[in-house]
Amino acid sequence: MSWTHKQRISVVALVLLVVSVPMLWQVNDVRADYATEEKRSDLVNQTVTTRQVSTDYDGDGIGDSTDKCPTRPESENGFQDTDGCPDVVATTGAS
Numbered sequence: 001m002s003w004t005h006k007q008r009i010s011v012v013a014l015v016l017l018v019v020s021v022p023m024l025w026q027v028n029d030v031r032a033d034y035a036t037e038e039k040r041s042d043l044v045n046q047t048v049t050t051r052q053v054s055t056d057y058d059g060d061g062i063g064d065s066t067d068k069c070p071t072r073p074e075s076e077n078g079f080q081d082t083d084g085c086p087d088v089v090a091t092t093g094a095s
Contacts, residue, residue: 060084 003011055063060073067084075086
């Protein structure tokens with residue numbers, strides 16, 4: 001079987017195409033992985049310039065400087081709602 005010059009060039013071009021496409025896909029995957037890793041490292045390398053201290057640890061709306069119970073939220077029920085402590089009400093057990 002004797003091949004012409006054009007047939008040989010066509011076969012070589014086809015082989016190069018078949019070999020190069022998976023390599024290009026792999027390069028694209030490496031680039032995507034690198035971009036993801038770069039985003040992660042950017043997040044890790046970010047620093048907080050100033051630390052914000054919570055002024056209301058329990059989130060009840062009463063600042064910790066005046067809150068008598070800064071770790072337990074106030075129960076707003078109309079009884080001593082400004083002291084910052086949950087109210088304990090004695091019950092009689094009757095429904």
